[in-house]
Amino acid sequence: MLTGLIGKKIAMGQDFTEDGKVVPLTIVELGPCRVLQTKTEDSDGYRAVKLAFGQGKGKYNKKPTLGEAKKAKSDLAPEKITEIRGDFGDDIKVGQEITLDQVFSEGDRVKATGTSKGRGFAGVMKRWGFHGGPATHGQSDRLRAPGSIGQGTDLGRVHKGKKMPGHFGVDKVTVKNLTVFKIDKENNRLYLTGAVPGARGGYLVVEKINSK
Numbered sequence: 157m158l159t160g161l162i163g164k165k166i167a168m169g170q171d172f173t174e175d176g177k178v179v180p181l182t183i184v185e186l187g188p189c190r191v192l193q194t195k196t197e198d199s200d201g202y203r204a205v206k207l208a209f210g211q212g213k214g215k216y217n218k219k220p221t222l223g224e225a226k227k228a229k230s231d232l233a234p235e236k237i238t239e240i241r242g243d244f245g246d247d248i249k250v251g252q253e254i255t256l257d258q259v260f261s262e263g264d265r266v267k268a269t270g271t272s273k274g275r276g277f278a279g280v281m282k283r284w285g286f287h288g289g290p291a292t293h294g295q296s297d298r299l300r301a302p303g304s305i306g307q308g309t310d311l312g313r314v315h316k317g318k319k320m321p322g323h324f325g326v327d328k329v330t331v332k333n334l335t336v337f338k339i340d341k342e343n344n345r346l347y348l349t350g351a352v353p354g355a356r357g358g359y360l361v362v363e364k365i366n367s368k
Contacts, residue, residue: 158248158259160240160363161187162209163346165270165354171337171347179349181337184268186260186346186362191252192228192237203243207254209359210235227251236359257341260364267332270353270360278324286319329353332365 163186170180193206208225211232221233229251248254260266280286280302289298302321306314331352338347352360 158205158240158244158254159242160361161189161254161256161259162207162236162238163187163344163360163362165352165356165358165360166345167356168351179337180351182268182348182350182352184346184348184352184360184362185344186256186360187344188253188255190228190230190234191248191250191254192224192234193250194248195239202241204239204241205244205248206237206239208234208237238361240361240363255341256344256346257339260336260339260346260362262336262339264336265365266334266336266348266362267330267365268334268348268352268360268362269328269330270358272325272327272329272353273355275325277322279321280319283321283324284319 189207217233
C-alpha cells in the first residue's frame with residue numbers, strides 16, 4: 157500500500173498522554189488524495205505514484221492537468237500535485253481515492269516535508285546564528301556585522317558557499333522521526349508529535365519511515 161499522502165498544516169496544539177505528560181502536536185489535514193498516474197521502470201525509469209490533493213484551487217488549472225484529472229475521474233484541477241516514490245505493487249489504480257486511515261495508524265513513525273517560512277533578506281545573525289561583534293572598545297556600528305569574509309592577498313577573493321547575508325527561508329525542509337499521536341478519520345486530521353515546516357495553510361507531504 158501507499159506510504160504517504162499530501163496535506164495542509166492546520167494549527168499547533170497540545171494533548172496529554174495516559175500518564176499525564178504534555179505532548180506538543182501539529183494538526184495536519186491529510187488527504188483524501190486521488191491517484192493521477194502510476195509510473196514504472198519500463199515507462200519512466202523509476203517507480204512512483206503521482207497524487208493530487210484538493211480541488212479547484214491553486215496553480216494547476218491548466219489544460220494538461222485538467223486532462224490528467226479527467227482521466228482520474230475528477231472534473232476540477234487539484235490544489236497540489238506530488239509524487240511518492242517506491243514500489244507499491246499493482247493494487248493502486250489511476251482514479252483511486254486514498255484516505256488517511258488506509259495509510260497511517262496511531263504510533264507510526266513518519267517524516268513531514270514542506271516549505272519553510274519566508275523571512276526575506278536576513279543578516280548573518282538571523283540567517284546563520286552568528287554572535288555579532290563586541291559591544292565595547294569604541295564599537296558602535298558593527299554589532300551585527302559578519303566581520304572578515306576572506307584573505308587580503310592570497311587568494312584575494314571570497315570562497316563559494318561563504319555564510320553571508322541573503323535570502324532566508326522558502327526552502328524545502330524535511331523533519332524526521334515524528335510520531336502519529338492520533339487520527340481523526342471523519343475530519344481527515346492527523347495529529348503529529350512535534351513541529352513541521354511552514355506556516356498554517358502550507359502544503360505538506362507526510363510519509364511513513366522505513367516502509368519503502
